[in-house]
Amino acid sequence: MDQNLENLKFPIGKFQEPEIITTEHLKNWIEVIKHFPERLKSATADLxxxxxxxxxRPNGWTIKQVVHHCADSHMNSLIRFKLTLTEDTPTIKPYLENLWAELSDAKDYPIESSLKIIEGLHEKWVVLLTHLSGQELEREFIHPENKERISLKKNIGIYAWHCQHHLAHILIARQS
Structure with missing residues (x-):
């Protein structure tokens, strides 16, 4: 992939896990997750x-697909958090996000339902995240595609990045 397309695909870069995840990282990441619904709504309000x-980007998702993807992805993430908190190192179920983005609810349906889902889901998610103990933050799930063990504290960072990543996609698309 040429550098320009790579920059469009990952406009804020790929997630970089800090060597040590501090309480300050977690606080900042949870704030990103908390404010994502209002930032997403603002980025799409007048479209x-x-x-x-x-x-x-060429052959990328539309703004509509990105919004619906965020609802789908964040629903899956909340479920993964709950599974990890209630089961012993569960293996999570991945989903084929590119195929989900081609379904009629992602391509043809207005974004308002996904904006509502994201608003309620993030409110609930942030309550859960802000009440995790140090021990709970260390709990892990296994991603079956690469057998990686991912801690909840790392996953908070991944999803803060995910929020910013897709907001950047929307802002790029708006300018095109």
């Missing part, structure tokens, strides 16, 4: 249907 069909 018409034609604008929602803009892509952030």
């Amino acid at each position: 018409n249907e034609e604008q929602l069909q803009k892509q952030y």
Whole structure:
């Protein structure tokens, strides 16, 4: 992939896990997750249907697909957190996000339902995240695609990055 397309695919870069995840990292990441719904709503508030069909890169998703993807992805993440908190190192179920983005609810349906899902889900998610103990933050799940063990504290960082990553996609698409 050429550098320009790579920059469009990862406009804020790839997630970089700190060597040591501090309470300050966690606090900042949870704030990003907390404010994502309002930032997403603001980034899409004045867009018409034609604008929602803009892509952030050639052969990339439309703004509409990105919004619906965030609802799908963040629902899956909340479930993964709960499984990890209630089971012993569960192996999570991955999903084929590219195929989900091609379903009618992601391509053809207005974004308002996903914005509502994200708003309620993030409110609930932030309550859970802010009440995790140090021991709970260390709990891990296994991602079956690469057998990686991912701690909840790392996953908070991944999803803060995910929020910022897709907001950047929307802002790029808006400018195209």
